[in-house]
Amino acid sequence: MSAQAASTGPETDNTMAAFAYSQLNPGVQPTGSNNWSCKPSADKPRPVVLAHGTFENQYADWSKLAPVLQRTGYCVFSLDYGNDDKSLASIPPGVNGTGDIRDSAREFGAFVDKVLAATGTSKVDVVGHSQGGTMPRQYMKFEGGAKKVQNMIGIAPTNNGSTFQGFDTLVRQLNRFGVTQAVAGQAISQWTADSEFVRTLNAGGDTLPGINYTVIVTKYDQIVTPYESGFLKAGPGATVNNITLQNGCSIDRSDHLSMVNSPRVIYYVQKALDPNYRNGILDVAPCTPRLPGV
Numbered sequence: 640m641s642a643q644a645a646s647t648g649p650e651t652d653n654t655m656a657a658f659a660y661s662q663l664n665p666g667v668q669p670t671g672s673n674n675w676s677c678k679p680s681a682d683k684p685r686p687v688v689l690a691h692g693t694f695e696n697q698y699a700d701w702s703k704l705a706p707v708l709q710r711t712g713y714c715v716f717s718l719d720y721g722n723d724d725k726s727l728a729s730i731p732p733g734v735n736g737t738g739d740i741r742d743s744a745r746e747f748g749a750f751v752d753k754v755l756a757a758t759g760t761s762k763v764d765v766v767g768h769s770q771g772g773t774m775p776r777q778y779m780k781f782e783g784g785a786k787k788v789q790n791m792i793g794i795a796p797t798n799n800g801s802t803f804q805g806f807d808t809l810v811r812q813l814n815r816f817g818v819t820q821a822v823a824g825q826a827i828s829q830w831t832a833d834s835e836f837v838r839t840l841n842a843g844g845d846t847l848p849g850i851n852y853t854v855i856v857t858k859y860d861q862i863v864t865p866y867e868s869g870f871l872k873a874g875p876g877a878t879v880n881n882i883t884l885q886n887g888c889s890i891d892r893s894d895h896l897s898m899v900n901s902p903r904v905i906y907y908v909q910k911a912l913d914p915n916y917r918n919g920i921l922d923v924a925p926c927t928p929r930l931p932g933v
Contacts, residue, residue, distance in 0.1 A: 647672075648698045650706045652900035654932045658699040658733065665732035669701040671709030672717045675757045679714050685789055686758045687912065688751060689717040692769025692795075693736040693826050694728060700768050703900040704908065711909065711916075714758055718750045721770075726824035736770050737824025740836060743770075744777035748784055755787065764790040764912055768899050769862065770826055772796025772854075772869070777840055785847045792853045792911045794904060795860055795895050799841065799868040800832035804861065832868070848876025853911035855904055857884045859931055862895040882907055888926035897932030 648667045651657050661667055672689070679686055687708055691700040697717035708715045721736040721743040722729050729737045736743065751763055765775045765788055772793025778784040779791070819828045829836035846852055852871050860866040866883075873879035884891055884903060893901040902925040909916045910924075918925065 648702060650702060652703040654699065654896045654900060657702040658695070660702075661696050661698045661733035662731065664698075666719070667696075667698045669698050669705035669717060671706035672697070672701065672715045674709075674714065677714035677758065679758055679760055680712060683712045683714070683913070685760055685762050685764050686714040686716055686754050688747075688754055688763045688765050689715065690747060690765060690767035690771030690775055691717070691719070691736060692767075692771050693721075693824075693830075694734050695768070695771075696733045696735050699733065700771070700899050704766070704905055707905055708909070708912075713912070716750070716754045718747070720746045720750070720774075721824075721826060724820075724824045726821060728823045736774075737826055739825045740770065740774050740777055740829050741781070743774050743826070744782050744784075747775060748778050748782045751778075751784065751787055762787055762789045764788070764792070766792045766794070766908055766912075767796065768794045769895065770797055770830060773798050773830065773840070779847055779850065780840065785850065788850055790851045790853070790911055792855070792908055793869065794855050794899055794908075795857060795863050795866075796854060796869045797830040797837075797863055798845065798854070798871055800830050800834055800837040801863045801868060802832045802865070804864045844874035845871040846874040846877035846879060848874070850877050851911070852877060852879045853882065853907065854879070855882045855884060855898070855907050857893050857895065857898045859885075859892050859894045861933065880911065888924070891926060891929045892931055893929045894931035894933060897929065901929055902927055903929075 719735045721738040724738040856869045870881040
């Protein structure tokens with residue numbers, strides 16, 4: 640498991656600024672996360688575990704959401720994972736999520752067990768971005784995690800792989816010669832469309848009984864394409880809420896990286912964690928102008 644640094648970074652809703660800060664401060668954590676003495680309350684009974692995406696880290700992805708959830712009353716935990724490969728991409732500080740997703744799922748499971756032991760709870764809720772919205776499904780399906788997760792919330796997840804805007808064929812061809820893995824790590828080829836990993840993960844259905852799934856996607860996703868490939872189909876005993884960010888709010892043009900900081904996304908996350916959550920008297924999802932981060 641990646642070591643968790645004691646330092647925390649400032650709260651910000653600027654994804655690129657947060658990533659730059661994490662390069663200068665390797666291992667930095669988001670404010671509000673990883674208070675190991677935190678005990679869940681009666682109205683917030685489960686800790687929330689945040690999982691970052693490929694080439695990302697816990698601070699870059701969660702510098703805004705972690706403190707928001709903490710102020711709302713949740714025990715919030717986050718980790719850096721998947722930095723155990725030998726690719727060129729894994730060398731710079733703050734670049735994680737590059738290793739074999741199956742190994743990352745086991746790493747994530749060990750972290751969840753640590754959270755459960757510290758908080759004295761039996762289940763967690765998971766919020767993940769990109770690969771972090773899919774990797775926990777591997778943990779739930781193959782590593783015994785289904786009995787430890789109540790809500791699985793994916794933000795632009797790679798549930799059905801990605802065509803990379805048509806470059807998936809090139810990625811697969813380069814990977815035949817080991818180029819993709821050597822440069823970018825194993826994870827990137829595992830979440831191409833129709834990869835062996837994606838087929839295995841989704842074999843027999845997208846969901847597991849007893850778990851509530853929420854998927855939030857953006858029409859302006861440049862990484863997970865087509866953007867609808869993040870959606871899940873509910874199987875027996877599971878619920879799925881697929882949400883497109885721009886439905887009812889065309890002025891929020893958040894893209895793959897920046898959507899984790901969208902007030903509208905944060906509202907949907909809080910609503911998925913607690914159906915009784917309300918945003919004002921009328922309880923409407925905020926709709927504010929947002930430009931793509933890239």
